[in-house]
Amino acid sequence: MTRLDETVLGPFANEPVLELRRSPVRAGLDEALTALDSRLPLNVPVLVGESERHGEELASFDPGSPDRVVAQAAVASASEASEAVAVAERGFREWREVPALERARVLVGAAAWLRERRLELAALEVRECAKPWIEADADVCEAIDFLEYYARAAVALDSGAELVQVPGERNDMRYAPRGVTAVISPWNFPLAIPCGMTSAALATGNSVLLKPAEQSPACALMLVRALRAAGVPPTAISLLPGEGEVGAALVKHPGVQTIAFTGSQPVGLEIVRAAAEVSPGQLHIKRVIAELGGKNCVIVDADADLDEAVPAIVSSAFAYAGQKCSAAARVLVHEAIADRLIERVAGAARTLVVGQAEQLSIDVPPVIEPSAQERVERYAALAAREGRIVARAGGVPESGCFVSPTVATDLPPDSKVLNEEIFGPLLALERVAGVEAALEIVEGLPFALTGGLFARDPATVREVRRRTPVGNLYVNRGITGAKVGRQPFGGNRLSGNGTKAGGPDYLHSFVEPRAVSENTMRHGLVV
Ligand SMILES: NC(=O)c1ccc[n+]([C@@H]2O[C@H](COP(=O)([O-])OP(=O)(O)OC[C@H]3O[C@@H](n4cnc5c(N)ncnc54)[C@H](O)[C@@H]3O)[C@@H](O)[C@H]2O)c1
Numbered sequence: 001m002t003r004l005d006e007t008v009l010g011p012f013a014n015e016p017v018l019e020l021r022r023s024p025v026r027a028g029l030d031e032a033l034t035a036l037d038s039r040l041p042l043n044v045p046v047l048v049g050e051s052e053r054h055g056e057e058l059a060s061f062d063p064g065s066p067d068r069v070v071a072q073a074a075v076a077s078a079s080e081a082s083e084a085v086a087v088a089e090r091g092f093r094e095w096r097e098v099p100a101l102e103r104a105r106v107l108v109g110a111a112a113w114l115r116e117r118r119l120e121l122a123a124l125e126v127r128e129c130a131k132p133w134i135e136a137d138a139d140v141c142e143a144i145d146f147l148e149y150y151a152r153a154a155v156a157l158d159s160g161a162e163l164v165q166v167p168g169e170r171n172d173m174r175y176a177p178r179g180v181t182a183v184i185s186p187w188n189f190p191l192a193i194p195c196g197m198t199s200a201a202l203a204t205g206n207s208v209l210l211k212p213a214e215q216s217p218a219c220a221l222m223l224v225r226a227l228r229a230a231g232v233p234p235t236a237i238s239l240l241p242g243e244g245e246v247g248a249a250l251v252k253h254p255g256v257q258t259i260a261f262t263g264s265q266p267v268g269l270e271i272v273r274a275a276a277e278v279s280p281g282q283l284h285i286k287r288v289i290a291e292l293g294g295k296n297c298v299i300v301d302a303d304a305d306l307d308e309a310v311p312a313i314v315s316s317a318f319a320y321a322g323q324k325c326s327a328a329a330r331v332l333v334h335e336a337i338a339d340r341l342i343e344r345v346a347g348a349a350r351t352l353v354v355g356q357a358e359q360l361s362i363d364v365p366p367v368i369e370p371s372a373q374e375r376v377e378r379y380a381a382l383a384a385r386e387g388r389i390v391a392r393a394g395g396v397p398e399s400g401c402f403v404s405p406t407v408a409t410d411l412p413p414d415s416k417v418l419n420e421e422i423f424g425p426l427l428a429l430e431r432v433a434g435v436e437a438a439l440e441i442v443e444g445l446p447f448a449l450t451g452g453l454f455a456r457d458p459a460t461v462r463e464v465r466r467r468t469p470v471g472n473l474y475v476n477r478g479i480t481g482a483k484v485g486r487q488p489f490g491g492n493r494l495s496g497n498g499t500k501a502g503g504p505d506y507l508h509s510f511v512e513p514r515a516v517s518e519n520t521m522r523h524g525l526v527v
Helices: 004-009 023-037 078-095 100-116 118-129 133-158 192-203 217-230 244-252 265-275 306-322 338-350 370-386 435-443 458-467 506-510
Strands: 042-044 046-048 051-053 058-062 065-073 169-177 180-184 207-211 237-239 258-262 287-291 296-300 328-334 388-392 406-409 426-432 450-454 472-475 511-519
Touching: 004 100, 004 133, 023 118, 042 217, 046 078, 058 118, 058 217, 065 118, 065 217, 078 180, 078 207, 078 237, 078 244, 100 118, 100 133, 100 192, 100 217, 118 133, 118 217, 133 169, 133 192, 133 506, 169 506, 180 192, 180 244, 192 207, 192 217, 192 258, 192 506, 207 217, 207 244, 217 237, 244 258, 244 265, 258 265, 258 506, 265 287, 296 306, 296 435, 306 328, 306 338, 306 426, 306 450, 328 338, 328 435, 338 388, 338 406, 338 426, 370 388, 370 406, 370 426, 426 435, 435 458, 450 458, 458 472, 506 511
Parallel strands: 042 065, 180 207, 180 258, 207 237, 258 287, 296 328, 296 450, 328 426, 406 426, 450 472
Antiparallel strands: 046 051, 046 237, 058 065, 169 511, 388 406
8 A cells, every 4th residue: 555645745765965076066065155154143033933032142153263153142031931832832732733744745845945955054054063064964964854754754653553443343543742842952963953853743743842052053043944934833833042951941841741852961861850850730741852972882803894994983983073973982893903903093093184164175173162172182181191092183273173083092991981972083992802792891881872893794793783782783884874764863771762763663752642442333323
């Protein structure tokens, strides 16, 4: 049977990325950046329903040139957050009545809006988050993918679940939206992550209050503009820029039913704790979707193809300056090939070009802000004291939030460098007696987001698949770059509560099931 969503909307396909090697494409990027620069700083208002309040309480800046202010944003006050919940409750009652297929069409319209402006959006990510072009373009494509994918998935979900039927009764189960959803997002995928959580909530008929990361309010504004331009009622999507307090106020509010959070582990755990408290007037047990940080390990067996492993490890560790939640942080290498791998990874890391995100020739851009720069430097100094630094790339620009990509080895097992998420361009290499010893380490970690394996023996691959607790395991390839629909993404253990963004069951977190059983043998009016 052909699915309704595919009949009407066509099959889902990932948005093709730009071919950056073509000179007309590159010229388009330059033009988009020049046009954007002439409009800076942008203004990001608090958007609650139809109301729009401008302000300059928060600034986002270019991490590569901190003097360049990218956006001036208003910060939502406690009373605006409260007012936004009331507006979203109204918005929810309206939006849930829109048929699923109509909602899906609106989301597909928002995807088209983003697609038409993809160069402008990528340029904004280059400036606001120092995303290199290739990463910025991939982020825009992923945002489009989330809209297209969840639009279709929500139509399929709307038809309900198949139940056992017996004579005399009719059973059905439908999925209803839960209500007001607070979306709290990080800066490292400044369009795709808020878009994924927001579009999943909207596709299933919830209303959304979006609290974006303080580092990337302008990217979030573009998402809200896309959704509203495509037909999401302003009451169903509000924008509440600000720092953590704005998110915390939404989490506590009795009128918020669902919290979709992506960010660091400490903040995620605090949200889970706060959401467990029931306030007067609250009608729901709040649901928290928590997608948190990792400490991602790549296992390299003695028979691995190092020509494949070395570039994949280097790009997984250092692309976007190691600021992807999926980035490689530790390599556990079989002692038989450890010297060769360490030498080659160190050699490759030394040649990495560090520079401004807009330069197509760079490998590693700056980190997001001065505090991140200080944090990574602190861990690098600790690695030098407790172990041995085998590579540090040179040529790092002096101003801007740049950190030299660093490779460390010989660290003691209890080193913080091995056990805490650093979220920057610092990779630790460790010798292990074999795959079994590597698995013992991986199985003992509280983090379980992504992981990798380089090995040739199918029996080794089977064993690592069976025992690795991570949400996303990548075999004989890099460990970043999950694609919507192809690699549903999300972690386990303290890295997340098991939801899979871009996967077939993600939307279940945004709905509540309702089963109805009707006696069809009743007496009385014949229908
Ligand atoms: N698992 C995933 O899919 C995934 C994806 C991307 C990023 N991450 C993780 O996100 C982190 C980087 O992002 P970040 O620095 O923006 O994270 P963060 O936790 O500092 O902030 C995330 C969001 O939470 C808000 N916030 C801060 N304190 C809050 C509070 N007490 N209550 C409610 N909201 C609060 C912030 O303002 C921001 O909007 C890394 O740990 C990374 O691994 C995970």
